[in-house]
Amino acid sequence: MVNVIGGGLAGTEAAYQLVKRGISVKLFEMRPKNNTPAHTTENLAELVCSNSLGSKELASAQGLLKEELKMMGSLLIPLAEKAQVPAGGALAVDREEFSLLVTEALEKEPLLEIIREEVSEIPQGPTIIATGPLTSDTLATSLAEFLGDEYLHFYDAAAPIVTKDSLDESNGFWASRYGKGSGEYFNAPLNKEEYEIFYEALTSAESANKHAFEEKAFFEGCMPIEEIARRGFDTLRFGPLKPVGLIDSKTGKEPYAVVQLRQDDREGRLYNLVGFQTSLKWGEQKRVFSLIPALKEAEFVRLGVMHRNTFINAPRSLLPTFQVKKRGDLFLAGQLTGVEGYVESIASGLLAGVNLSRLQQSKELIVLPETTLLGALPRYITSASTENFQPMNANFGLLPLPQEKIRPKAKRKEFYANRSLRDLGEFIGEKELLQN
Numbered sequence: 420m421v422n423v424i425g426g427g428l429a430g431t432e433a434a435y436q437l438v439k440r441g442i443s444v445k446l447f448e449m450r451p452k453n454n455t456p457a458h459t460t461e462n463l464a465e466l467v468c469s470n471s472l473g474s475k476e477l478a479s480a481q482g483l484l485k486e487e488l489k490m491m492g493s494l495l496i497p498l499a500e501k502a503q504v505p506a507g508g509a510l511a512v513d514r515e516e517f518s519l520l521v522t523e524a525l526e527k528e529p530l531l532e533i534i535r536e537e538v539s540e541i542p543q544g545p546t547i548i549a550t551g552p553l554t555s556d557t558l559a560t561s562l563a564e565f566l567g568d569e570y571l572h573f574y575d576a577a578a579p580i581v582t583k584d585s586l587d588e589s590n591g592f593w594a595s596r597y598g599k600g601s602g603e604y605f606n607a608p609l610n611k612e613e614y615e616i617f618y619e620a621l622t623s624a625e626s627a628n629k630h631a632f633e634e635k636a637f638f639e640g641c642m643p644i645e646e647i648a649r650r651g652f653d654t655l656r657f658g659p660l661k662p663v664g665l666i667d668s669k670t671g672k673e674p675y676a677v678v679q680l681r682q683d684d685r686e687g688r689l690y691n692l693v694g695f696q697t698s699l700k701w702g703e704q705k706r707v708f709s710l711i712p713a714l715k716e717a718e719f720v721r722l723g724v725m726h727r728n729t730f731i732n733a734p735r736s737l738l739p740t741f742q743v744k745k746r747g748d749l750f751l752a753g754q755l756t757g758v759e760g761y762v763e764s765i766a767s768g769l770l771a772g773v774n775l776s777r778l779q780q781s782k783e784l785i786v787l788p789e790t791t792l793l794g795a796l797p798r799y800i801t802s803a804s805t806e807n808f809q810p811m812n813a814n815f816g817l818l819p820l821p822q823e824k825i826r827p828k829a830k831r832k833e834f835y836a837n838r839s840l841r842d843l844g845e846f847i848g849e850k851e852l853l854q855n
C-alpha cells in the first residue's frame with residue numbers, strides 16, 4: 420500500500436498508474452472539507468483557471484507532451500479528449516465533465532481508496548506528495564522542515580524566458596556588470612527614444628485579472644516591472660534596466676538603459692529577462708517586450724506569471740525520477756516540483772506513479788530519453804541552477820538541438836516531434852513500460 424496526497428492533476432494520474440500496476444493506493448484529498456483559494460468543487464482533477472490543455476498540434480511542445488503521455492498510458496489525457504469542446508487547435512474541455520470523468524474512473528478502481536482528509540505531515544512509508552501550488556499551510560510547513568527552510572519557496576512572480584536562438588545579437592552585446600565574470604549576460608540596450616516608447620507601452624499595457632488572494636501576494640512579494648515603472652520615468656533606469664557598469668562594445672559607451680538576459684538552463688539555450696517579473700496579460704507581454712530592439716523577434720517559451728505558488732528547489736532536493744534525495748520512498752509530483760502548467764503536472768504525476776510502482780516491484784527506476792519532453796522536463800528541473808530556481812513549462816528549447824540546422828522553424832518542430840515519438844516508442848518497448 421502506498422499514499423498519494425492531493426487529488427489534483429498530478430495526484431490522480433499518479434494514483435491511476437499505481438493501481439494499474441497492481442499497487443494499492445490511499446489517495447488523500449482535503450476538499451471539500453478544506454478548500455483552496457482557487458478550487459470551487461469537490462471533484463478530483465479540477466482545473467482551477469483556464470479550461471485549455473494547450474495546443475493539439477504535434478509540432479508544438481504542448482501537443483507533443485500530450486501525445487507522449489498517451490503513449491505512456493495516461494488516464495487524464497484521453498479523458499480530456501472525451502470532454503473536449505471546440506477550440507480550434509487547442510484541447511479545451513468542459514471542466515466539470517472532465518473532472519467528473521476522472522473522479523468516476525478512479526472511484527471504480529478496486530485497489531484505490533479515496534480519503535477526504537487533509538494530510539498535515541509527511542507520512543511514513545512509500546508516498547507521493549502532489550498537493551499543488553496551493554498546498555495547505557500545515558503540510559507546506561512540514562515539507563519546509565523536512566527539506567530545510569530555504570528549500571521551499573513561496574513564489575509569486577516569474578519573468579519571461581526566450582530562446583537564445585531568437586535573440587538579435589547584432590542589436591545587443593555580451594558583458595557582465597563592471598566586467599565581473601566572463602560576460603555571461605546578454606545585454607539588450609535602449610537609447611533614449613527607444614526607452615521612451617518602451618516605457619509608454621509598459622505603463623499603459625493591460626494587466627491580467629488576479630484572484631483576490633493574489634492581491635496580497637502581489638503586494639508582499641516582488642514588485643512587477645510595470646509597477647516599478649509606474650513610480651516614475653527613471654525608476655527602471657535605477658532598477659532592473661540600469662546601465663551602470665555595462666559598456667556597449669559597439670559604441671564604447673554606457674547605453675541609456677539596458678535589459679539584461681541571464682542563462683536559464685544548463686545547455687544555454689534559454690535566457691530569462693532579469694527583473695522582468697510581471698502580471699501583464701500574455702499578449703501584452705509579447706507586444707511590449709518585443710519593442711526592445713534585440714528582442715524584436717524573440718521566441719517566448721515562457722511568459723511572466725504572478726500567482727501564489729508553492730514549489731521546492733528541485734535542483735537541490737529532487738532526483739529526475741521524482742524521488743526526494745533525502746528519502747528514496749518519498750516522491751513529489753505536480754506543480755510542487757517546479758513544473759508549470761496543467762499538462763506538465765499530469766506528466767510529472769504519471770512519471771512519479773510509474774517510478775513508485777517500479778520501486779515497490781523492485782524494478783529499476785526510469786528517466787525517459789532526453790529527446791522526449793517527458794525526459795527533458797524532469798532533467799531540467801533537477802539540473803537547473805539552484806539559485807533563484809523558477810518553474811518551467813514544456814517547450815522545445817529543453818530538447819537537444821538537431822545535429823544540423825533545420826530551417827524553417829516549422830520543419831525543426833516537426834523534427835523534434837518525430838524524434839521524440841520514435842525514441843519514446845523504442846524506450847517503452849525496451850523497458851516493457853506498459854506491462855504491469
Ligand SMILES: Cc1cc2nc3c(=O)[nH]c(=O)nc-3n(C[C@H](O)[C@H](O)[C@H](O)COP(=O)(O)OP(=O)(O)OC[C@H]3O[C@@H](n4cnc5c(N)ncnc54)[C@H](O)[C@@H]3O)c2cc1C
Nearest residue numbers: 425427428429449468469538550551555753754760761764
Ligand atoms: C490560480 C491558479 C491558476 C492557474 N491557472 C493555470 C492555467 O490556466 N493553465 C495551466 O496550465 N496552469 C495553471 N495553473 C498552474 C497549474 O498547472 C495548476 O495549478 C495545476 O492544477 C497543478 O496541478 P497539481 O496536481 O500540482 O495541483 P492541483 O491540481 O492544485 O492539485 C492539488 C490537490 O491537492 C489538494 N491538497 C492541497 N493540500 C492538501 C493536503 N495537505 N492534504 C490533502 N490534499 C491537499 C488540493 O485540494 C488539490 O486538489 C494555475 C495555478 C493557480 C494557482
